[in-house]
Amino acid sequence: MTTSPTPETVLLSSLTRLMAQWSSTAVHAEFARIAGVDIDAGDVQPIYLLGLDGPKRVSDLAVMLRITRPTMTKQIARLEAAGFIARSDDPSDGRAVIVSLTDRGTRAFEALVEQGLVAVHAALGAWPDADRRRFADMMHRFTAGLTGPSVHPKEHRSEEIS
Template sequence: MDNEVGQEIADALGILLRRTTRAQLHKQLTAGMGEGVDEVTYPVLSALARTGPRSAADLAPDVGIDRSGVTRRASRLEAAGLIRREADPHDRRAHLLVLTERGQLAVAELRARLAAHITASLSSWPPGEAEAFAHQLRRFTAEGPFA
């Protein structure tokens, strides 16, 4: 394999990882989700679903914003009843952000919307190609440079 393949993959990843690309997708996914859920709060909600209860400081690197940005977004999600704050059992000075049942339902809806959006975008691919792509992408994330 030559560097052209690596460059082609790097270019595609550059598009996928751009903040504007993610924000546009998040805006589409969150349309009509109700109070507190939008392209700005989506990353915090999604990260909490992936990681479980975390402090704003611990969640910040996963979300790609600073602690105060996570705290502001968490306040909006808390006001909407999607997360709650609990005392951190390991640090009395800190609070953990925890998804509520309503937050878990919102995440399930967002994940279903994302899966449907991806499925629709691949519907024109020849039979078997989308499945092969999914398999190879899973392998790339497990064994590639991000593993």
């Protein structure tokens, strides 16, 4: 790209780097190790989502994590066998299953969040309090403006790639 970066291209680049690092299984494995949580790194994200949002249908977790239902079902089985989550019938639909954190899962979530906060504090360490608050507000507003797992960019081509 030969043009000057725009705020949007800088943001996209930063988000891409953030997601590549923050969502990597290596980061999840390190947080879990330091937190003393005996969990497969690939199983950390459902723990985070259930801890942040509360009980969910298995199918909703699959959509949020952008994985297939069979893959989510296997992951749920591992987490249940390890004592991190419990299943219950969905009272509004007898065919669906709701999963929630157990006490062990809640303790794991809290320990993982603590490690995440250590990383956030390290990144923001030299920032003045006003900048931290402003950044947190802007990030919250930005992510609230995203439409979630069903985001589909408009299909258009600004230039032909040959």
